[in-house]
Amino acid sequence: MRAKAADMHGKDCVKVAVRVRPFNKRERDAGSRCIISMASSIITIQDPRSAQTRRSFCFDYAYWSHSGFTRDRSGLFLPEEEGGRYAGQASVFQDLGEGILHNALQGYNATLLAYGQTGSGKSYSMVGYGPNKGLVPTLCDRLFQAIKGNQDSRQCQVFFSMLEIYNEQVVDLLSRGSRALGGLRVREEQHRGFYVEGLRTVPCDSAQQVEQLMEQGTRSRTTAATHMNANSSRSHMLIILQLKQIFSKESITKQSNINLVDLAGSERQRASGLEADRLKEGTAINLSLTTLGNVISALADVAVGRKAVHIPYRVSVLTKLLQSALGGNSRTVMIATLSPADICYEESLSTLRYAERAKRIQNRAVVNESPTERLVKELKAENARLQHRLSRLGQEGRRADEETKEIRQLLTHNELQIRAIQTLWEQHLQEALKDWELQYASITQERRMMQMHPYILNINEDAQLSGVVKLFIPEGEWDIGLAESSPQSILIKGLGIQERHAAFRNEHRQVSLTPLAGSKVIVNGNPVSQTTELQHLDRLILGSNSTYLFIGYPSERGSDDWSRYDYDYFHSELAAAEGINLGETSAGSSQTDPSLLAVFYDYIKLMPMVAEANQMSQELNKGVIFKVEIKNLALSDSKGHDLEKEIVVRVTSLESKQVWVWSKAKFVNRKFLMEEIYQQHQGGEGLSMAAMPRDKDPFWDPLEPLLLGSAHLWLQSLAFRIPLEEQLEVLGSEGTEEAILQTQLVPCTSTGLPLGEEDILIDPSELLGRRLDFQLVLEQCCGLRWIKACRNRGVQISFRYFECSQPLYTPAVWHNVNPLLDHRFHFACLHSSQRLLDYLQNSALVLELWGLQEGCIELTTSMEGVKMTTEGIFIIDQSVAADTATVNLSSSMRALQEELEEVRSSNSSLKTENHSLREQLHTARNGAEGARGRSLRPSCDAEFARALKVFYHNMTSVRGQLQRLRRHMPSEESDQLGLRLFMDEQNRLLKDFSEQLELCVSALKQDVAAIVRRKRERSGIWS
């Protein structure tokens, strides 16, 4: 019905289906919640951070493949119960595949696009895994069945092509020759539209043949991914099936193109979008995907009636090739795949929005007539005309030998042409079949080998490409590496693989592996340098990141399923060997902190990429090394208790020791550009590394000051106007001690004179509404690790105070491990507010230590938003003062009124009491004396407070001594004498320290005892 209605209007809307997959291991480990729900074809997504925020979308089809399934013995996923809600591959095919098949058989072009973030199930739906065959193989199966069933009415020809678009280059996945440099060209012809020049199209007449070709294509994708170090998730895979149906009786030919597109992972470069990377522009990371989005948006605008919208088809390769699928002559279906997990909320929502726009696109599909058939038709028509003329010539009996001869020649020529066109298919098919038989033989041979020998199996980041390459290890000794040094060589390519990388020895049905000089071999997460015996299912990493699973002799194999040893497994194991893991107890439990888990997965994602970047840097002579670091964000939190972590990559120049720190997003972006350069280099494009301009070089960046670490200076003492002297440890993001910073907080007068003991406050609220002046003194930095490592460097300190958004910086100091800073900041708060008091009592100044490198610009304070007096005093809490003053005023007015009422009522009762007291006084003997004594009674509280002040003050210097003691360490080069001197000094310091401490405590004891004594004496007098 729907198709008919569309036909009547001559428009076909793009049909959109959405599918949600089961949780994957990561999501299960993280204790993820499912945030997607479906009711009929309505999909609702729930914002995990806000229970009220839900968004619903309506699509043509919605597939629930998240739960309610079982797995049979062959590994096929089936609904748990008949009629259950689980949508398996069969039901997806029923709706989407059948439609495409039906359209193609009718002579329409048809397109199927799979869109979604990496790992969301695009390839699962399109191609499938194992017995869970996806749309493409099932479609081919059914297509050939249909062809067979219609044999009597038409002759059918099927051509198959498979290509990949990676970084805007078209790669023919079925090509037999070497890859064309820069990829194949996309051309445009008026009647054909855009097409790939020189793309191999293989005639096929069975589904097995197509399956075989797909396997070949996948293999070629896998080798490209490993050899050229390209990430398949960033590539688009296109399968083009051309179906030609020749109806001889009706003498019509229908031709349709079926495009099956497995798009690159759609993750939005969210983080890097916010991040300014100078090389962001001009990156073709996903030019095709971005343009596809733009084309879809523009077409959606057209559909709602906006006119004069430019559709940017020509901007990218993918959109050129999909021009007819989007807004043109094709019936198009999009399957948008979703992860069910809360951690993928942003991505899933963006996929749903994308799909919603795609739904609006209107195409105009028509039944196609083949241009080739038109030629035959035209030739036939011409022949008919010629025949007619010939017979007329005969009837007229005119002597026109010359003309008759010419006509006869033309007729024969045309006949030959017609026959040539018609036999072309047969010939091609025969050739393809021969090819196919060869391929088939090699596959049969591979299957036989698998049953005879141990082998290693490639494991790829993209599960679809795992297990594609099998390298056999028959009995004997085998070298594995780049070079084919002997017949006993196993050839592999990849980053960091040596000519002769390692040797396998297969003897007495036991395989061992020996790394050869200088090569990197990791077995089950641990680097090995000696001969190691391999066990079935051992994990091998050769070079930077060539991952293989060892499969032992068939007798060792049992019925195990190797699919759990995926790419993540390899790298979690590697991280665990380096001491980074989630711990036995926490991994897999729902108690694992999700932010910690995210960091862990970021770490295992970046680790292999960093290994690859290092190898590329080495091979391209870039002279930089990369290292993953876990940055603790608590260090820059002014309350110091937010324990989130983040992954960064530290880049160090080997020669100049210059250092850069890149965010994860920046590194991922750069790694892509590095791959591009590396591939050009591998492809021998003659790109000289020396000639590469710096501003295009992904390995290089202008130097910037680096945040080395930070220290917290707690401000609480200022609330009591107590001076503080601190020796702060500046800690780097990985917990290393970067320096010791000597600081002071000095409450002072408005002219900067330090306040005395008598100004210490018992209750900070006494400060409310009053002026508070204090100075922050940054005295000296000691033991700067940054400068110790390289003298050509400098440092600066920065911090932010109260509500000022601008950081303040000290002037730079250079080349000194223990530089004197001697920098003083004077702050004044003219009317202290409650907010300021809270800030002082609960927060710390986060003092950040910045590393400067030769050639980088020093950091300067921007005075915008900073308030300063002419004497150079920083004003704080000013804007708040006025507000708080009004608020305070009105609230105190209210309080005063209430008080007045109370005072009035108590006044009258006091009057009566007074009266009776006066009478008592009269009768008392020593009443007058007593009254004098009482008025002189000293307050015990005040005495205690004073004693405490003294104690607090004394303790400040004791703490300073303790810090000095902690910092006092023997020099690394000390000999025995040095150590002895150190010990003596240490003992002296300890003695001083304990004496000081004793003194403080005994002074406090004495004071307290004296106060208690005095109190007793006085109470004795008065009791």
Ligand SMILES: Nc1ncnc2c1ncn2[C@@H]1O[C@H](COP(=O)(O)OP(=O)(O)OP(=O)(O)O)[C@@H](O)[C@H]1O
């Ligand atoms: N509907 C499903 N049922 C069961 N497993 C699924 C389903 N969809 C996906 N998976 C599993 O999730 C994993 C990732 O799926 P898939 O390879 O299809 O992702 P993708 O979207 O193609 O990712 P990429 O962009 O990296 O190519 C695979 O191991 C696959 O088996």
Ligand SMILES: [Mg+2]
């Ligand atoms: Mg995929």
